[in-house]
Structure formats: structure tokens, C-alpha cells
Amino acid sequence: xxxxxxxxxxxxxxxxxxxxxxxxSSFSISAxxxxxxxxxxxxxxxxxxxxxxxxxxxxxxxxxGAFLHLLPETWAITSHHRWGKL
Numbered sequence: 001x002x003x004x005x006x007x008x009x010x011x012x013x014x015x016x017x018x019x020x021x022x023x024x025s026s027f028s029i030s031a032x033x034x035x036x037x038x039x040x041x042x043x044x045x046x047x048x049x050x051x052x053x054x055x056x057x058x059x060x061x062x063x064x065g066a067f068l069h070l071l072p073e074t075w076a077i078t079s080h081h082r083w084g085k086l
Contacts, residue, residue, distance in 0.1 A: 039054070
């Protein structure tokens with residue numbers, strides 16, 4: 001299913017579309033955060049079997065996010081020293 005972005009833009013305008021997309025993405029990210037609430041409903045045996053995987057995923061996401069946020073700064077510093085000031 002293709003998202004009809006062009007038709008929505010014609011109906012509500014560009015600035016309203018941006019506001020709509022910001023609110024929609026905020027709600028979807030908040031909905032994903034409820035995974036922790038849903039995991040409380042699992043039985044202890046199932047929760048114990050997936051807890052290590054979930055903790056590993058969370059640690060990897062945090063380390064990956066920190067690394068990806070450092071890349072632009074590193075690129076700026078190394079390109080400045082290597083090629084001189086542009």
C-alpha cells in the first residue's frame with residue numbers, strides 16, 4: 001500500500017502536513033515504547049528466556065546511536081586536518 005502523500009499535501013497544505021507527520025511519528029514511537037508494558041504480561045518462564053536478548057538489543061541500540069552521532073563530528077575534524085580549511 002502506497003502512502004498518498006501528494007494527495008494529503010494538496011488537501012491540508014505543506015506546513016500542516018509537516019505538523020501532521022511530526023505528531024504521527026511521535027505517537028508511533030510512543031506506541032513502540034509500550035513493549036515494556038506488554039512484556040510484564042508474559043509468564044516468568046517466557047520473560048526469562050527473552051530478557052537477555054532484549055537487554056542485548058537495548059545495549060546495542062544505545063552504543064550504535066552514540067557511535068552514529070559521533071560520526072559527523074569525526075568526519076568534520078578529520079576532513080579539516082587532512083584537506084585544510086575549505
